[in-house]
Amino acid sequence: MNLRRLYMVLAVLLVVWVLLPIFLIATLAFSDRPSVFAWPKGLLPQQFSLETISFFFGVEGVWRAIRNSLAVAAMTLVFSVLLGAPAGYALARYRFAGADAYRLLILMTRAFPLAILAIPLAVRFIQLGIYDTLLGVALVHTALALPFAVLVTSSLFLSIPKELEEAAWTLGCNRLQAFLRVVLPLALPGLAATAIFAFVISWNEVFAATLLTLRERTLPAFLLTSLNDSPLPFRFAGGFFLIVPALVFIFVIRRYLFTLWGIASR
Amino acid sequence: MASIRVENVEKTFGRFKALNGVSLEVRDQEFVVLLGPSGCGKTTLLRIIAGLEQADKGRVWIGDRDVTLLPPRARRIAMVFQNYAVFPHLTVYENIAFGLRMQKVSPEKLKANVERAAALMHIENLLGRYPAQLSGGQRQRVAVARALAVEPEVLLMDEPLSNLDALLRLEMRAELKRLLAESRTTTLYVTHDQVEAMSLADRIAVMNAGAIVQYDTPMRVYQEPASVFVGGFIGSPPMNFLRLRVEGQRVRLGSLDLEPPAEVGAEVLLGVRPEDLEVYPAEQPQSFAAQVLVVEPLGPHLLLTLNFAGQAFKATVPPDFPAAAGQTLWLRPQPSRLRWLEPGSGRAFATG
Structure with a gap:
């Protein structure tokens, strides 16, 4: 049973390791400018805004x-x-x-x-x-x-x-x-x-x-x-x-x- | 409808010689079964006739056409595969219509043929379904209907019943027999199941090690096997073979005095089927004694394993026969059912 728990912990770590950056990128891509620059960044989604995305598409x-x-x-x-x-x-x-x-x-x-x-x-x-x-x-x-x-x-x-x-x-x-x-x-x-x-x-x-x-x-x-x-x-x-x-x-x-x-x- | 003629076909896979100069003739409208153990080359022979495999040597004729070099589509055959090979992306109707669409027949004929084939196989109510929604037995019916719908000159079947469970196989066997007797299509049928072969065939071609060892009607193959292999392969339990000494052109078996064929050597094999031995609890004239080793009650009869001079053999007796292990019984073979074979080659002597 202990081995099983170890597997679970490892699996969770792996998932977090993969998903956390994706999650941060996704939330910040849809946040407004101040929250993108804010530090420390909150884990939860910030102010929803299309400002960042539209800025991105506006770049030459x-x-x-x-x-x-x-x-x-x-x-x-x-x-x-x-x-x-x-x-x-x-x-x-x-x-x-x-x-x-x-x-x-x-x-x-x-x-x-x-x-x-x-x-x-x-x-x-x-x-x-x-x-x-x-x-x-x-x-x-x-x-x-x-x-x-x-x-x-x-x-x-x-x-x-x-x-x-x-x-x-x-x-x-x-x-x-x-x-x-x-x-x-x-x-x-x-x-x-x-x-x-x-x-x-x-x-x-x-x-x-x-x-x-x-x-x-x-x-x-x-x-x-x-x-x-x-x-x-x-x-x-x-x-x-x-x-x-x-x-x-x-x-x-x-x-x-x-x-x-x-x-x-x- | 057409006959099939195979002449001296040879086929080698790598170093394995699958077919060793096989010749075979199937008459028009005949039902012939290729019977043999796995690896004997029966499926290879069927696939060569279908054109799915190319023979190294020899020729194949269907009717009066030499089809040796023709691709499968030009041979006017249809084939039923062991795993049915029903197209999973097409409905039952489209499966049956597949060959007809390739022939570009008129829409009326297509519809008529599909419906007739479906009715023959009793699957009219399944025409709109996909194969995934069918049971194994129903898929098998679709496969046969698909083959019959194109009205082939020759129908080739490769172990079509072996993927069905025992009860369904029995049912389909009888149905196939009825169906093919009706449609009168020349059929070549491959199986390793001797009961299936016996029940369906007009003639059985028994194959072993890449060659046809006997080609005859089921009853002749059963009663007059051409070799030890055929006698042992067909029949359950198989034929008994007793090795006996020949003394002055006579063979003595207990008080039984038999005359072997003139060309025997010092020893001879006597082949006799278990059911062709009359068994007596007390000594009889013209009989031989044997000890009972095992008694197996099988329902319709008892199967006895007996020992005669160090050789084990089997006999069947009625279920109420008083038999027990260790007992001595007297046996008398039916004289007309004896088969003499040459011990070295295992081949039967010609009977008069």
Whole structure:
């Protein structure tokens, strides 16, 4: 029983550690200016006001950064699904030489630190003429999101019995028709989750976006570079705006992430 | 409707030889069961006929078409899978209509076929439901209806009853038999359940280790097994095999004097089914003595395990037969039901 209590305490600490900053950022983003600057800050929500948020959106370059972020995230989403889903399908359905090695290699790409890659990547991008373009950033983000896309979709396709496809074949479908009529409708929620996850990865990514752009900043890159010389309300509002989409999306697709991580859900 | 002809099909998975040059003919409108233990290659053979698996060697004919290289969709077959493979995102109606929609039949024919197939399987009242709202038995009915709706030339069934519970399986078995006798579709049915095979088949193809070891009517397969394997696999309890010495072209079994086939060697196996042994509590002429080891009351009869010269075998007697462990009984096999087999190869000698 003591062990159980210890677990509970640890769990509560962990939850507080994660949630407290989010809570503070959220409450202060919706407070008026005096309470943002007040010290010590109260734990409970202060004067509710949209002043901070509207100030944030009024700052020069914010809208453009948001537009860039959306465009990059959208491109990342499309690339990840279009490249990741076929790879995941192949991993799930075919036994081919080196399948296991391939699966491992996909994960290895995530173990490779981006910091080492960044300089050569920047040089190469300049040579290719895609430095400081949204496409360039989206390509790097796709590389980051792809391992997840491949692994999630592969477990997704694995969960759809092969017999369903075979039944479709015997009933007159070719492979593409069977995929479109049987597999795709069943995989759609999971594919949507994969897409959203790729979107979130791109939306939150700051390192590559900062290094590979000068003028075409995404929102995290824009905030990172302007954080030091911007007022406190701007930081809170910006932080809030970065966190929220990620939180919402992750919450929506949590079931699929659990299956990816092998945790029994439902 | 069409016949099926399989010629010398071979299939290897890695190092495992699943099919070892199998040939099989199924006549038009015939119901043939592929029976064998798991891993004998029966499902692989069925999948090769369906086109879901490609044979390494050999050819497959459906009717007079060589379908060896055709994809499943061009073979005019339908298949029922062990796990039903009913499409979970479609209603029962759309499931049954799936194959017809792919064939682009007219809306009138589609509706008529779906309703006829649903009526055959008694699922007319389930047409609007989704598979998740159905029981296992109902899903199975949908799977069969979906296969029948496309009016296939050949119906392939892969252990369709094995996921049902025992009672439901019994019920579906009788229903399938009625249904397929009505629809007169050429059917190839895979199972490892010998009772299912016996009850359904026009002919049974018994498979073992990637080859067909006997292909005959159920009663012939039961009464005249081609080998020790067939005799032991079919029948519950299986056939008894007594190893006996041959002396001067005669075999002595107690006071019983038997004449084995002319081509026997020094020893021979005598195969006899437990129910083909007449059992007497007192000594009889033309019989042999054996000690009772175990008595198992099974309801319709008693199952005796007996010992004859160090060899255990089984016999069945009526439930009121006075039998106890340790007792000596006299047995006489029915002469017409004896089966002589070669001890080395396990193969039966040809009977005259």
